[in-house]
Amino acid sequence: MTALALDDVTKSFGGVTAVANLSLAIPAGRITGLIGPNGAGKTTVVNVITGIVPPTAGRVTVGEHDLTGASADAVARRGVARTFQNIRLLHDASVLDNVVIGFHRHEATSLVANLCGLPSAWRERAAFRARAQALLERFEMTRFADARADSLSYGHQRRVEMMRAIATAPEFLLLDEPVAGMNQVEADELGAIFRTLAEDGIGILLIEHNVGFVMDLCATIHVMNTGRLIAHGTADEVSRDPAVIEAYLGS
Numbered sequence: 343m344t345a346l347a348l349d350d351v352t353k354s355f356g357g358v359t360a361v362a363n364l365s366l367a368i369p370a371g372r373i374t375g376l377i378g379p380n381g382a383g384k385t386t387v388v389n390v391i392t393g394i395v396p397p398t399a400g401r402v403t404v405g406e407h408d409l410t411g412a413s414a415d416a417v418a419r420r421g422v423a424r425t426f427q428n429i430r431l432l433h434d435a436s437v438l439d440n441v442v443i444g445f446h447r448h449e450a451t452s453l454v455a456n457l458c459g460l461p462s463a464w465r466e467r468a469a470f471r472a473r474a475q476a477l478l479e480r481f482e483m484t485r486f487a488d489a490r491a492d493s494l495s496y497g498h499q500r501r502v503e504m505m506r507a508i509a510t511a512p513e514f515l516l517l518d519e520p521v522a523g524m525n526q527v528e529a530d531e532l533g534a535i536f537r538t539l540a541e542d543g544i545g546i547l548l549i550e551h552n553v554g555f556v557m558d559l560c561a562t563i564h565v566m567n568t569g570r571l572i573a574h575g576t577a578d579e580v581s582r583d584p585a586v587i588e589a590y591l592g593s
Contacts, residue, residue, distance in 0.1 A: 374546065375548050
């Protein structure tokens with residue numbers, strides 16, 4: 343089974359070590375959790391994987407492919423997509439257009455064909471819009487297709503960002519606090535969608551402060567504190583680990 347893996351990864355910013363000697367694997371077709379208190383280093387892990395910042399030491403691989411220090415676009419071409427803590431949408435564009443953007447990684451027609459409006463470009467564009475409509479249906483967002491992205495609620499904007507990431511057809515999807523600000527009903531609806539994505543073969547790394555949400559979805563959970571991995575295992579194993587209890591509740 344293909345996996346996205348970190349092997350002894352360290353990331354330092356000057357004299358501050360944000361991630362220290364971290365090793366973990368994100369298997370295809372499963373939802374893997376990554377939790378920890380604020381400042382634990384979780385988002386830095388995602389930034390290292392996706393080429394936003396290079397690791398100070400260690401390796402990042404997808405299967406046999408070494409992505410250590412690769413650029414963000416090279417990582418995306420290798421099939422790794424992400425969402426952000428702070429939503430990043432084209433706010434004055436429609437919901438549908440925001441999702442269509444994700445398909446451009448698969449664009450086969452030339453720049454000249456698009457500039458000249460050749461039939462091949464129109465056919466490809468129509469196909470992307472049809473696939474985007476299908477994603478809107480999957481996320482129950484069809485009624486918002488023509489709405490400006492900045493007119494949506496926070497929770498719905500989160501869904502748009504996830505659809506755009508999925509439009510890139512990733513093998514691995516890194517979700518950085520995807521249900522932040524949502525109520526439990528909204529979170530559960532997204533959780534059901536995440537399960538179907540995993541069933542489709544996508545490997546998901548789920549980073550969330552909603553620990554109950556993570557424990558309900560993830561077969562394996564990794565726990566970080568102050569840049570280090572302090573525990574990993576099933577939800578039951580992690581919830582009873584003394585180091586995890588101390589990290590969240592204090593000694």
